[in-house]
Amino acid sequence: MSLPEGLATPALMVDVDVLDRNIRRMAEASLSQGFALRPHAKTHKCLQIADRQLLAGARGLSVATISEAEAFARGGVDDLFIAFPVWPDADKARRLRRLADEVALRVGAESVEGVQRLGDAVRGSARPVEVLVEVDSGNHRTGVPPGSAGEVGKAAMDAGLAVAGVFTFPGHGYGHDAQARERAARDEERALSEAARTLRDLGLDIQVVSGGSTPTVGRWQPGPVNELRPGVYVFNDATQLALGSCGADDLALAAAATVISVPAPDRFVLDVGSKVLGADASPWVTGHGYLPRFPQATVGGLWEHHAVVGLPAGVEGPRLGSVVAVVPNHVCTPVNLADELVVVQGREVVDRWPVAARGANT
Amino acid sequence: MSLPEGLATPALMVDVDVLDRNIRRMAEASLSQGFALRPHAKTHKCLQIADRQLLAGARGLSVATISEAEAFARGGVDDLFIAFPVWPDADKARRLRRLADEVALRVGAESVEGVQRLGDAVRGSARPVEVLVEVDSGNHRTGVPPGSAGEVGKAAMDAGLAVAGVFTFPGHGYGHDAQARERAARDEERALSEAARTLRDLGLDIQVVSGGSTPTVGRWQPGPVNELRPGVYVFNDATQLALGSCGADDLALAAAATVISVPAPDRFVLDVGSKVLGADASPWVTGHGYLPRFPQATVGGLWEHHAVVGLPAGVEGPRLGSVVAVVPNHVCTPVNLADELVVVQGREVVDRWPVAARGANT
Numbered sequence: 274m275s276l277p278e279g280l281a282t283p284a285l286m287v288d289v290d291v292l293d294r295n296i297r298r299m300a301e302a303s304l305s306q307g308f309a310l311r312p313h314a315k316t317h318k319c320l321q322i323a324d325r326q327l328l329a330g331a332r333g334l335s336v337a338t339i340s341e342a343e344a345f346a347r348g349g350v351d352d353l354f355i356a357f358p359v360w361p362d363a364d365k366a367r368r369l370r371r372l373a374d375e376v377a378l379r380v381g382a383e384s385v386e387g388v389q390r391l392g393d394a395v396r397g398s399a400r401p402v403e404v405l406v407e408v409d410s411g412n413h414r415t416g417v418p419p420g421s422a423g424e425v426g427k428a429a430m431d432a433g434l435a436v437a438g439v440f441t442f443p444g445h446g447y448g449h450d451a452q453a454r455e456r457a458a459r460d461e462e463r464a465l466s467e468a469a470r471t472l473r474d475l476g477l478d479i480q481v482v483s484g485g486s487t488p489t490v491g492r493w494q495p496g497p498v499n500e501l502r503p504g505v506y507v508f509n510d511a512t513q514l515a516l517g518s519c520g521a522d523d524l525a526l527a528a529a530a531t532v533i534s535v536p537a538p539d540r541f542v543l544d545v546g547s548k549v550l551g552a553d554a555s556p557w558v559t560g561h562g563y564l565p566r567f568p569q570a571t572v573g574g575l576w577e578h579h580a581v582v583g584l585p586a587g588v589e590g591p592r593l594g595s596v597v598a599v600v601p602n603h604v605c606t607p608v609n610l611a612d613e614l615v616v617v618q619g620r621e622v623v624d625r626w627p628v629a630a631r632g633a634n635t
Numbered sequence: 636m637s638l639p640e641g642l643a644t645p646a647l648m649v650d651v652d653v654l655d656r657n658i659r660r661m662a663e664a665s666l667s668q669g670f671a672l673r674p675h676a677k678t679h680k681c682l683q684i685a686d687r688q689l690l691a692g693a694r695g696l697s698v699a700t701i702s703e704a705e706a707f708a709r710g711g712v713d714d715l716f717i718a719f720p721v722w723p724d725a726d727k728a729r730r731l732r733r734l735a736d737e738v739a740l741r742v743g744a745e746s747v748e749g750v751q752r753l754g755d756a757v758r759g760s761a762r763p764v765e766v767l768v769e770v771d772s773g774n775h776r777t778g779v780p781p782g783s784a785g786e787v788g789k790a791a792m793d794a795g796l797a798v799a800g801v802f803t804f805p806g807h808g809y810g811h812d813a814q815a816r817e818r819a820a821r822d823e824e825r826a827l828s829e830a831a832r833t834l835r836d837l838g839l840d841i842q843v844v845s846g847g848s849t850p851t852v853g854r855w856q857p858g859p860v861n862e863l864r865p866g867v868y869v870f871n872d873a874t875q876l877a878l879g880s881c882g883a884d885d886l887a888l889a890a891a892a893t894v895i896s897v898p899a900p901d902r903f904v905l906d907v908g909s910k911v912l913g914a915d916a917s918p919w920v921t922g923h924g925y926l927p928r929f930p931q932a933t934v935g936g937l938w939e940h941h942a943v944v945g946l947p948a949g950v951e952g953p954r955l956g957s958v959v960a961v962v963p964n965h966v967c968t969p970v971n972l973a974d975e976l977v978v979v980q981g982r983e984v985v986d987r988w989p990v991a992a993r994g995a996n997t
Contacts, residue, residue, distance in 0.1 A: 281726040283996055315939065337940045357940060360895045360906065360956055364643040383896060386955055414941050415896045415904050444938070533722045534745060534777045542777050544722065548971050548996050552914040576806070577677065577967055578699045578719060578996070579776050593748055594722055605939055609910050610971070612994050632974050632993075634645055634910055634940070 274527050274565060274598050275620045282531040282596055283545040285611045287626070289618050291525035292507060293325065299506050300329035307495050311335050311354055311483065313504030316605045318630035319614060320348035322507060333377070335502045339368050340633035346376050348629060354379040354483075356440060356502060358387055358407055358415050365635070366394035373398035379437060379481075383407040383417050385428040392432025403437035404429045405481060406472065410464035411457065412444035419467035426472045438481025439468040440502070451517070461485075466497040487518055510604035511563035512555040521565060526614075527598035528562075528607065530580065532591050540573075541590045543580040545599060550575065551606025563600040567591070572599065636889050636927060636960050637982045644893040644958055645907040647973045649988070651980050653887035654869060655687065661868050662691035669857050673697050673716055673845065675866030678967045680992035681976060682710035684869060695739070697864045701730050702995035708738050710991060716741040716845075718802060718864060720749055720769055720777050727997070728756035735760035741799060741843075745769040745779050747790040754794025765799035766791045767843060768834065772826035773819065774806035781829035788834045800843025801830040802864070813879070823847075828859040849880055872966035873925035874917040883927060888976075889960035890924075890969065892942065894953050902935075903952045905942040907961060912937065913968025925962040929953070934961065 274288045303310040312326050313335040323334055323345055333352030336342045342353045353372075358381050361369055372378050373395045382388045382404050395402040406425045409416035417425060426436045443461040445453075461484045469479045485501035487509075508526035509519040528550055530543035550562055552575065561572040561580060569588055574581030580599065584590050591597050601607045608614070609631055616624035636650045665672040674688050675697040685696055685707055695714030698704045704715045715734075720743050723731055734740050735757045744750045744766050757764040768787045771778035779787060788798045805823040807815075823846045831841045847863035849871075870888035871881040890912055892905035912924055914937065923934040923942065931950055936943035942961065946952050953959050963969045970976070971993055978986035 279725060281724055281997055357906075358895050360893050362643055362893065363641060384955060387895070390956075409898070413898075414936065414938060414943055415898070531722050531724065533720050533749070536771070536775075536777070544719075547913075547915065547968060548994075551909075552916070552968065553909065554914070554916060574776065576776060577971075581776055593746060594752075606909060606914065610994060610996075632910075632972060634972075635643055 274524060275617065276529060276596055276598060277617055277620050277622045280529050280596065280615065280622065282529045283549045284529045284615045285607060286527055286529050286598070286617045287508070287614045288525050289616050289623065291523060292322070295507050295509065295523060295525055296325050296329050299503060300331065303501050304330050308498070309500040311500055311502050312507070313356065313502050314345060314630070315341060316504035316608065317507055318344070318608055318628045318633070319626045320345070320629050321626045323348065323350055338634055339365055339372065340635045341630045342372055342378070343368065344630035344633050346372060350376070352377045354405065355381060357381050358383040359391065360387055361390045361394040366390070369394045370398055373400060373402045379403040379405055381405055381407045381440060382425055382429060383415055385424060388425060388429040388434060389432050392429070392434050396433060401435045403435045405438045405440045405483060406436065406468060408439050408441045408464050408468040410441040410443055411460040412442055414442065414444060416441060419464045420471060422468035423471040423475055426475055426477055430477070436472060436477045436479070438479050438483060439465050439472065440483035441465055443484060443486055462496060462498055469497060487513060505604055508604045511558045511600050511602045514563060515555070515557035524565065524600050526604055527565070527600045529596055530599050532593050532595050532597065535590065535593050538590070539586065540581060540583045543582060543597065543599065544578065545580050546576045546578040548577045548610060549607060550580070550599060550601045551603060551610065553603035553606050555602040558602050562602055565598055565600065567597070636886060637979065638891060638958055638960060639979055639982050639984045642891050642958065642977065642984065644891045645911045646891045646977045647969060648889055648891050648960070648979045649870070649976045650887050651978050651985065653885060654684070657869050657871065657885060657887055658687050658691050661865060662693065665863050666692050670860070671862040673862055673864050674869070675718065675864050676707060676992070677703060678866035678970065679869055680706070680970055680990045680995070681988045682707070682991050683988045685710065685712055700996055701727055701734065702997045703992045704734055704740070705730065706992035706995050708734060712738070714739045716767065717743060719743050720745040721753065722749055723752045723756040728752070731756045732760055735762060735764045741765045741767055743767055743769045743802060744787055744791060745777055747786060750787060750791040750796060751794050754791070754796050758795060763797045765797045767800045767802045767845060768798065768830060770801050770803045770826050770830040772803040772805055773822040774804055776804065776806060778803060781826045782833060784830035785833040785837055788837055788839055792839070798834060798839045800841050800845060801827050801834065802845035803827055805846060805848055824858060824860055831859060849875060867966055870966045873920045873962050873964045876925060877917070877919035886927065886962050888966055889927070889962045891958055892961050894955050894957050894959065897952065897955050900952070901948065902943060902945045905944060905959065905961065906940065907942050908938045908940040910939045910972060911969060912942070912961060912963045913965060913972065915965035915968050917964040920964050924964055927960055927962065929959070
């Protein structure tokens with residue numbers, strides 16, 4: 274990633290050529306094998322990137338919250354899946370109903386009570402809301418065991434909702450070795466197949482069998498799963514690089530940071546901290562980010578507005594006042610901290626994209 | 636902290652009575668011993684809280700960035716210290732000059748080149764900009780060794796800047812035991828005294844000797860240090876509770892979260908994650924937060940929009956759909972993620988305060 278001259282720091286930069294290549298590659302790889310692609314937009318929260326994903330062939334977007342769905346609906350996206358077991362309180366019920374009048378809406382569910390509330394919330398909406406039952410494929414976060422999908426599916430039918438499919442998040446695919454990722458992809462396939470079968474046994478027309486995170490997505494063979502929801506691939510990050518699911522040339526986002534202090538030859542301090550890079554630790558990265566120009570450096574200390582970067586003996590660091598790029602450990606967090614992304618092509622700033630769904634957590 | 640009925644989650648709540656008590660106590664403790672109080676506003680980023688601090692007797696505010704200073708200046712605060720070694724690029728130089736025309740401005744510095752650029756930036760401003768030399772008192776982040784303060788001070792004089800004092804951040808005072816905090820406070824005192832002496836030896840009129848984080852602030856005795864800059868004390872957090880620098884009744888901020896899943900009797904899942912609570916690990920807290928109603932619970936898993944909370948055997952958890960409070964590990968990060976704070980008194984929502992300086996990182 275090249276650094277434009279005169280960029281005020283700290284700032285999040287996106288290399289638009291790398292971004293476009295990442296989007297195109299994922300679309301080609303998914304669509305050529307017959308998968309529908311529904312990228313997770315929580316990673317970028319930008320209308321401009323959503324448009325690029327849809328233009329490349331994505332069927333719609335996945336989002337994490339109702340307010341993310343609202344932001345993308347305002348931007349003209351008309352096919353949205355809230356990949357989260359929404360619990361509609363009074364406010365959320367009103368907003369879900371409004372969304373259901375405007376866009377093709379799918380919502381995640383994993384409890385009988387949850388779908389009952391969801392049914393109450395969207396009853397009589399202009400378009401039928403589709404439910405996808407969340408299945409736990411080994412990550413042990415939310416989702417029912419595959420064999421229990423039927424209970425949720427039945428409750429959804431009783432609540433007047435269309436049950437369109439099943440989904441899972443294979444978070445345990447973030448393993449260091451290819452075998453762990455392979456195993457997670459197989460777990461995912463097995464869990465989704467069983468859940469889909471359970472629902473079909475109830476007479477439901479299960480159209481959507483949805484899985485896939487960025488690390489597992491390349492592991493797929495066409496089979497029972499027919500929709501993929503990767504998110505991070507648009508930008509990639511230091512974790513994906515360490516996992517081997519991308520190369521250094523595929524890193525599309527970095528923070529531009531100024532060297533504000535050089536206390537000793539073996540370390541320097543940057544004007545970025547957890548309020549720019551996020552504070553996500555990564556079991557696969559030593560420290561708090563990756564510096565493409567100083568790949569041997571370690572961001573050993575991270576405060577809110579300081580990053581202390583260590584260098585091995587004999588490696589020359591940057592000069593006081595110079596600007597360097599830092600690729601975050603986990604890209605979804607820093608994007609949600611920024612009001613805009615500075616769009617870079619070559620060494621030029623060509624645009625600034627608002628992070629339209631920043632802070633859209635409800 | 637009481638939970639109001641019908642609050643849409645996730646949301647950050649501030650208990651205004653606890654907040655006011657925290658502000659009053661810190662002001663009384665500091666002022667009664669003759670310290671000037673200049674609280675760090677990066678913790679709250681709210682004009683309403685700044686006003687309360689100033690009303691309680693704070694002399695001005697500390698901030699971390701020029702854009703935080705701009706936000707508080709717009710809100711009417713006229714005495715601001717940017718407690719950071721600012722490196723003025725072209726954009727920052729323009730903005731510093733504008734600030735210097737409007738408010739009493741102090742800026743941190745710790746390099747000869749940094750103060751030279753600062754001098755160029757603010758030359759001819761309506762009010763003289765004062766420099767405070769940053770000293771490393773043992774935290775090893777930024778700041779010069781105490782004996783080197785003179786070089787920076789001399790360069791500042793040469794650049795036409797007024798050198799008003801010295802400051803440090805005793806980050807190593809975040810130790811588990813009282814002795815570590817005591818030692819950090821003594822380190823701080825020693826380093827600041829030496830740096831101040833070095834500058835006075837140059838003939839400079841050193842007025843400000845500034846230190847103090849929330850954990851060390853209670854450790855002070857009047858002496859060479861004459862200004863304190865605690866930040867976190869307004870809200871406190873799970874780390875301060877674990878360190879013993881506050882009690883459970885002094886926690887003024889928590890995230891309100893809904894129980895969206897109860898997969899087993901020993902755990903439940905909340906609709907808050909790192910995009911609400913922040914992802915700061917704390918060496919003094921097991922997990923990612925503290926639940927006042929379930930003090931034995933551990934937030935063992937944190938994703939962007941999910942917190943998986945574990946319970947010890949025999950402890951009954953909350954029901955699906957109920958709302959619980961989660962106190963974050965480190966309060967400065969979640970506040971910077973939220974657009975507003977929901978102000979609670981008793982069980983009523985009495986106001987909503989915009990986080991005016993949210994994302995103000997440049």
